[in-house]
Every structure is written in C-alpha cells, then in structure tokens.
Amino acid sequence: MAFEKVSVIGLGYIGLPTAAVLASRGIDVVGVDVTEKAVETINRGEVHIVEPDLDIIVKAVVTTGKLRATMVAEPADAFMIAVPTPFVDDHQPDLSYIRQAAEAIAPVLEKGNLVVLESTSPVGATEQLSCWLAELRPDLHFPHNSRERADINLAHCPERVLPGHVLHELVANDRVIGGLSPSCSERARELYKTFVRGECITTDARTAELCKLTENAYRDVNIAFANELSLIADKLKVNVWELIELANRHPRVNILNPGPGVGGHCIAVDPWFIVSSAPEQARLIRMARDVNDGKPGYVIQQVEEAADQFKRPVIACLGLAFKADIDDLRESPALEIVAELAQQNIGRILAVEPNINQLPPQLSDLGIELVSLEEAMEASNLVVALVDHSEFKSVPKPQLASKVVVDTRGLW
C-alpha cells in the first residue's frame, strides 16, 4: 500500500526538513508541533530555523499545498516522531516528549498505520513507545507483544544528518531501520525509499537504537582523544596542530581536531544514554565525556593567565556558535567560556559572531558587547579564537602579531 498521507510530529531541525522533503516527493504531509508560532510560520511558507535552502523548499511545498502544519494530530498512513530527547539532571534520558507524541497520535491511529521513532533514543525506547500506545489504544494490537499479528507497525529509524548539510544528507545518507518485527522494518523501509537515495538497511529496534548512540559516542571519544592531546602538547611545549598533522601522515591514523569543548545537542548528550544503561561497561565513553566537558574550563584558565599581563585587558572572543559557519548557540562551549570570562570580570569582553545580529540576554546582561571582526581586532589586546568560522581565517597575520592570541581551533 502506498503512503498517501504522512504526519511528522515535531517540526524542528529534523522534523521540518523531513516533512518538506517528503512533501516534495508528492506525498501529502501534515506537520504537528506544540509551538503555535512555529505552526504559523510554516503555514506562511516561512521557516523558524536556519538551515541552508530549507526556506526555499518549505515555501514551495506550502504553496503547492503538499505541506501543512497544525497543533492537533490527524489521521494519516504513517507517523514520524522527531521530538527532542534531552537528559535530566543526573544524565538520565528524558522520554517525556516521546510520551507526549504518543498521547497526541494515539486517538487518530488506525489499523495498518506505521509509526516511526526518529528521535535519538536509549535502547528500549521504541518498545516503550509501543507499550504506551497500547495502553492508550487497548482496541489495537501492537508489535511489542503481538509481533507479526500487530495492527500497527512500529520502527526506529534514527536521524543522522549533519546540521548545515541536512537537505543533502537526508536524501544521500544510508538509513538504519529497526522494526519491532520484520514486517515493521519492511513497512518502514517502504516509507524511507520514497525519499532516500542511500541504502535503507533493516535490523531490530534495539540494534538501531544503539547504532545511533554508537555513531555519536564514536565521534565524542575521538574528539576527546584530540582534546586530551592538546593538554598533553601544551604541557610538553609542543604545537598540537603540527603534531596532529604529522601523526595523520600515517596511513592508519586520523586524529580529529581539538577545540574549546564539544557542543550541540547530540554528541555531548547521546553518549550519556549508553553510560546510563551500561554504567559499569561504558568506562571509556564516560571518560571521553569528562575530558570534553573539562575543556572549556581549561580555555578559561588559559585566557585568565594571558589577561594577567595587561593592566586593562580588552578580550576579543571570536565565535559563539557551537561549531563553524552556523548560527546555533545552544549548548555551545564558546558561549559558556565567554559568559564565564565576563562573570570573572577580568576585562572588557568583545564578542564577534557574524551569524547573529543580537546577543542573547544571558550575554548582554553581563556587559558583553557584540562587535564586528574589524572593531574587535582594532580595540583588543588579547584575541581568543573559539569557533573556526570562515570569516576568521582571513585575519591578517601582521594584525595578530601585535596581540596575545589564544587559538583553541588552530585557525592561525
């Protein structure tokens, strides 16, 4: 049976691009979100998040009537859940948004429907979702206990797109699809084949859940290795960038880049889902989190020491986003460092972030000024590079020579 109408629950960084791409394939898509403003913005053909080319495709599919946003779920052939899965205080996963999504779709579920969980989830979450839906709809059979006799198909298909490249990766990347039964996997694969050019590989739900967590933990551990090397190299008075470049000449060595810490909503979060389900076994993964979380503190200490030599330190902090060439400041180590420097009152703080027009109140309230790169280079005696935005690479060397520089990204 073809998918004529698909509902996407959660219209954020993953849900909105997915909804727009599905709609561009001629499927009727209804997006559901709890934020009224997001729903109104999308229905005007506009976007509430920054991602290259997303505005163009959303405008097109809203204009042709293929994509519509609402706050109340309606019947559809398939439901794709793309809601946040943060952690609560002690690093335990918070599944309350998935639970809310289950409550939203349960009343409109019909026999033969497919439900796909795209949100990054701890192992067992897809089965938990099936149990919640079964409680809410006792008239239907669900695959966690009815397997192949279920009325509803349920699968996990974790998103794995890189912010900044979402529209390309949504279509090009391979997808791992883990159903609660083989026919759940097969049905979900049919849905993904309508827009994915990469391979759609089927497995069981637990493997798919752990696969996503493994991908991000792998990256976290490798960044931690680079960050630890940067501390070792500093202590031993070796240039870490030259060191890594030389070591990477070995055919089987590929060290990532050290930085001011690991930001974003994925890599600094997902490894904890592994640690919380297997705390005794996940020793290296936990240690990597500690190493990466410790890096902002080390940078702050470096800046304090550098500022000590000036009577009136004027500190230019280059970059606030969590990584290069995006506007996303959430969970950003650069932001954490700049705020802490301002709180310690060690000098005048000038922040440069070419991708935003206004500082978030948490920074402006601390007296931090948002200035252009030119102004910052003119007025500062200490320059701290926190993000490797393209704009910063072209700062003239002679201009830097007259300043004290803390370069956390190896920009210069």
Ligand code: SAJ
């Ligand atoms: N970083 C470094 N050094 C590096 C690479 C990254 O310090 O060599 C830092 C970045 O500056 C940033 C953080 O790590 O603060 C994370 O950036 P990222 O580009 O590695 O990853 P994200 O968080 O933008 O996206 C990741 C991706 N996962 C992997 O590459 C395994 C993406 O494919 C996932 O879809 C996404 O997480 C997600 O949503 O889970």
